[in-house]
Amino acid sequence: MTDLAHEPAPAAESGGSDRLRRALFRFRQSRLSVIGAVIVGIVLFFTIFGTFLAPYPDQVAGAVDTAARFQPPSAAHPFGTNELGQDVLSLVMAGTTVSVLAGFGVVLIGTVIGTLVGAVAGFAGGWTDEALMRFTDLTLTIPSLILAMAIAAALGPGFVNMVIAISLSWWPGYARLVRGEVLAAREETYVTAARAIGASPRRILFRHILPNVVSPIIVKMSLDMGFAILTVAGLGFIGIGVRPPTPEWGTLLSLSRSYMPDYWWTAMAPGMAMFLAVFGFNLLGDGLRDVLDPKARR
Amino acid sequence: MPEPILVIDNVSKVYPGRRGMFGRSAEVQALKGISIAVDRGESFGLVGESGSGKTTLTRSILHLEQPTSGRILFEGRDLATLSGAELRRLRARVQIVFQDPYASLNPRMTVQDIVTEPMVVHQDVLGLGGRQRTERAAELLSLVGLGPQHLRRYPHEFSGGQRQRICIARALASGPELLLLDEPTSALDVSVQAQVLNLLCDLQDRLGLTYFFISHDLAVVRYLCSRVALIYRGELVEEGETGRIFDAPETEYAQMLIGAMPEVSVPR
Numbered sequence: 293m294t295d296l297a298h299e300p301a302p303a304a305e306s307g308g309s310d311r312l313r314r315a316l317f318r319f320r321q322s323r324l325s326v327i328g329a330v331i332v333g334i335v336l337f338f339t340i341f342g343t344f345l346a347p348y349p350d351q352v353a354g355a356v357d358t359a360a361r362f363q364p365p366s367a368a369h370p371f372g373t374n375e376l377g378q379d380v381l382s383l384v385m386a387g388t389t390v391s392v393l394a395g396f397g398v399v400l401i402g403t404v405i406g407t408l409v410g411a412v413a414g415f416a417g418g419w420t421d422e423a424l425m426r427f428t429d430l431t432l433t434i435p436s437l438i439l440a441m442a443i444a445a446a447l448g449p450g451f452v453n454m455v456i457a458i459s460l461s462w463w464p465g466y467a468r469l470v471r472g473e474v475l476a477a478r479e480e481t482y483v484t485a486a487r488a489i490g491a492s493p494r495r496i497l498f499r500h501i502l503p504n505v506v507s508p509i510i511v512k513m514s515l516d517m518g519f520a521i522l523t524v525a526g527l528g529f530i531g532i533g534v535r536p537p538t539p540e541w542g543t544l545l546s547l548s549r550s551y552m553p554d555y556w557w558t559a560m561a562p563g564m565a566m567f568l569a570v571f572g573f574n575l576l577g578d579g580l581r582d583v584l585d586p587k588a589r590r
Numbered sequence: 591m592p593e594p595i596l597v598i599d600n601v602s603k604v605y606p607g608r609r610g611m612f613g614r615s616a617e618v619q620a621l622k623g624i625s626i627a628v629d630r631g632e633s634f635g636l637v638g639e640s641g642s643g644k645t646t647l648t649r650s651i652l653h654l655e656q657p658t659s660g661r662i663l664f665e666g667r668d669l670a671t672l673s674g675a676e677l678r679r680l681r682a683r684v685q686i687v688f689q690d691p692y693a694s695l696n697p698r699m700t701v702q703d704i705v706t707e708p709m710v711v712h713q714d715v716l717g718l719g720g721r722q723r724t725e726r727a728a729e730l731l732s733l734v735g736l737g738p739q740h741l742r743r744y745p746h747e748f749s750g751g752q753r754q755r756i757c758i759a760r761a762l763a764s765g766p767e768l769l770l771l772d773e774p775t776s777a778l779d780v781s782v783q784a785q786v787l788n789l790l791c792d793l794q795d796r797l798g799l800t801y802f803f804i805s806h807d808l809a810v811v812r813y814l815c816s817r818v819a820l821i822y823r824g825e826l827v828e829e830g831e832t833g834r835i836f837d838a839p840e841t842e843y844a845q846m847l848i849g850a851m852p853e854v855s856v857p858r
Contacts, residue, residue, distance in 0.1 A: 481690060482695055484688070485686070485688065486696075486707070489707060489764070
């Protein structure tokens with residue numbers, strides 16, 4: 293019976309890295325998810341370095357050059373110039389920071405609130421569950437953009453207020469997802485075992501249940517990033533988000549709207565940037581789901 | 591005669607029917623006045639078919655569920671009267687090994703985390719520091735036939751039999767006196783079953799454990815247990831010495847059950 297102890301187990305000391313390798317392999321199987329990862333990589337690169345790499349940094353800060361208004365795309369201005377003679381490429385590059393960070397902030401805050409609400413509701417059950425989930429349903433019935441507009445109007449415009457405003461309508465999706473996952477995980481035998489050991493409810497929730505429900509949360513975060521960026525741009529578009537001169541994709545798009553048919557390039561660049569970011573995050577999310585949540589694979 | 595370690599005194603459990611749109615569904619009577627006494631150091635077998643109330647009884651002993659009526663006493667003390675802190679201390683002394691070794695280990699925890707968890711939870715009783723816990727975990731693993739090299743691995747890297755050994759190590763970690771074994775071998779291959787049963791016998795000799803062994807496998811019960819109780823639909827049908835029950839069953843149900851046991855003729 294002791295011979296079992298010396299039985300050569302596969303993947304001897306490298307259990308963790310082996311699993312990572314297998315996950316990477318599965319991820320690389322799908323070309324689309326790799327493309328998504330590359331796009332997200334580029335977007336994140338510009339999020340960090342966009343402001344510094346912009347060819348006309350002073351225009352990012354708000355400088356204007358009215359002599360060069362509405363110049364079509366050229367070597368000096370690959371995406372042309374806008375109504376103030378600013379280089380559109382520079383603005384879009386610098387705008388990545390605000391748009392993506394805001395989107396990330398929204399998803400992060402939404403995840404934290406939603407996970408807490410959902411986990412407590414699913415774990416506690418009874419009237420706590422009822423109360424929390426009815427409150428979640430109530431939040432779901434309020435149109436998110438309108439709620440965000442109301443909050444932004446109450447708190448005043450600005451980056452932080454915009455992120456808070458959108459987050460407050462963003463978390464119900466996470467609460468419902470997490471509650472369902474917690475309800476399922478709570479009945480697992482290892483949770484009963486932890487209970488029989490005498491572990492506290494907090495320990496059971498944070499050590500045994502939550503670690504086993506992170507995969508769907510991460511997948512949803514990645515899929516949501518694109519929509520969050522769109523929502524942020526939407527708020528910018530209707531003029532509640534970040535104020536010019538701070539460049540932001542939605543604001544850029546909204547300003548160029550009035551010059552649309554003739555000076556198309558002013559809208560083209562921010563629009564394409566948004567499209568690429570949303571597209572990339574969605575592809576990445578799909579790829580992550582294949583790796584982390586094999587049950588949901590088509 | 592010494593006091594029994596576990597007394598189950600006239601325990602009944604009724605699950606209320608669910609109230610649906612069209613009135614109430616019938617209530618389920620899982621246990622009907624069960625009385626059993628388990629002596630210290632013995633192996634007591636509980637035999638019953640699926641749905642006979644075996645699992646409800648284990649859950650009640652672990653105090654994961656309260657019986658509708660009747661008492662469960664551990665060393666003479668009624669579980670229902672214990673305070674929260676006393677109950678927690680009691681949990682260190684009554685442990686369980688579940689049927690399915692694939693479901694009863696948290697896939698996100700290493701073997702070390704799994705085996706040391708009871709020591710962390712019962713820190714106040716056991717008083718082990720971080721390093722001592724690791725040492726004790728290694729000790730426990732070697733006790734169940736695994737080695738310290740397995741500490742850093744995750745449950746999915748082990749076979750069913752090895753996982754059941756990890757479950758046994760976890761159950762032993764808090765130094766229990768009574769071990770509930772809820773069909774610990776029925777999910778395993780026959781050859782591995784024998785190894786795990788031998789391990790259990792071995793551990794009982796070395797640690798002086800009391801086993802409450804739940805099974806529907808009569809051969810296993812006959813091999814391991816000194817006394818047996820048969821339950822059928824929540825009622826105690828027959829109870830007695832293993833040899834007596836298997837050789838001369840009194841009730842009709844026991845006769846039928848034992849008559850249905852596959853015979854293996856041993857060549858002499």
